[in-house]
Amino acid sequence: MTAAGLGLAVLLAVAVAGVVHAVGLLRAPAELPEDLRLALEVGRTRTTRAGNAIDRLGIRYVPTVLRMMGPARVARMRTRIEHAGHPYGLTVERYAARRAVYGALGGLAALALLARGNWLLALLLLAYGWWWADLGLWLAVRRRREDIERTLPDFLDVLAVVVSAGLGFRQALERVNAVYQGPWADEIRVALRQMDLGVSRRDAFDQLRRRNNSDQVGQFVTALQQGEELGAPIARTLLQIATDMRRTEAQNARRRAARTVPRATGVITFLLVPATMILLITGTIIGSQIHFGELFGGK
Known part of the structure; x- marks a missing residue:
């Protein structure tokens, strides 16, 4: 002590x-x-x-x-x-x-x-x-990451519509980004600021990909750069990226749901069922007023 x-x-x-x-x-x-x-x-x-x-x-x-x-x-x-x-x-x-x-x-x-x-x-x-x-x-x-991945497909849909209306990609990106709020809008704002300071669009989006630990952001940057190299229409590329992202998110949701069912079954089997059995048996014993001393030959 x-x-x-x-x-x-x-x-x-x-x-x-x-x-x-x-x-x-x-x-x-x-x-x-x-x-x-x-x-x-x-x-x-x-x-x-x-x-x-x-x-x-x-x-x-x-x-x-x-x-x-x-x-x-x-x-x-x-x-x-x-x-x-x-x-x-x-x-x-x-x-x-x-x-x-x-x-x-x-x-x-x-x-x-x-x-x-x-x-x-x-x-x-x-x-x-x-x-x-x-x-x-x-x-x-x-x-x-979840906030960015939730915002990105809708952002790309709106961006594709604005690009299809005749604006250049840079001007369309500024116009659409002014409407959005949140982490993805902040990242696009940083990339636009870097391009204003003389950084090329490819380097600015490469840095955007490095700043975000998101598969969808990496998919967006890769597809955008590949479409630019191959000369594909930017609006069609954006719509295809958004469609692929929604398909990937749906597949991930199905995987999460498939993993949830065994977990819920395990919780029910190992926690709820034994607890319910204990309550039922205890209530039955208390309600029946059994004297275990007399039952086993004691006094």
Whole structure:
């Protein structure tokens, strides 16, 4: 008991020292290097107050976290953040700051629980500290990809109609994109801006494909470039791409439905049926008022 109490006291002192240090960092953000101060300001108005406070707490430890991650993992994380569309102004530096804060909180709480012998909760808190920042980023990537794939076929249909009306592809793309909102409209706006700055249309759409982890976006860019090389009418190409995307989405929906039926059957078989049988048997025994002592010869 004395050793455990001493360990908890040490952990409490470390936690208090960390809080005091964090408060000092919050009060003196001007001491940060220029690159970290810029990373802290990027997207500050787009995130929540809690998220901004977490970024400020961990921004000092960004260089340490990035060194621990290594150049290859930092590059992969930068690509993943681009695939997520920089949610709430997220950057690699701010991601590293959040990993530092979540890791410190999860580690301190896990040590406190280990001192009390709660191994399971300690492991859960360690998993929280290690994966929480990645979980939010993974959800953002998935949500953005689904939004783009849902918008893209209708966007291509409207674009084909406008191109058929006589406008050039570039002018039609600007006109249709002005009507749409969301991540796909943002990506097209970035590509148009790149073309305004002198980037060729092929390179701009290649970069658009790299920024989006979506098979449908890759299919759209590939078909568009192949149609341009072969001299196919752009309107017909756009309509064919939209048709292929809807056909692919229908096939994927059927596959998801086919996988759902065995899962639902498994849940019913292993959870609902035993629970129902237990309730029926228990109700029958209670309602019949059977005395098991008399039944087995006891008194």
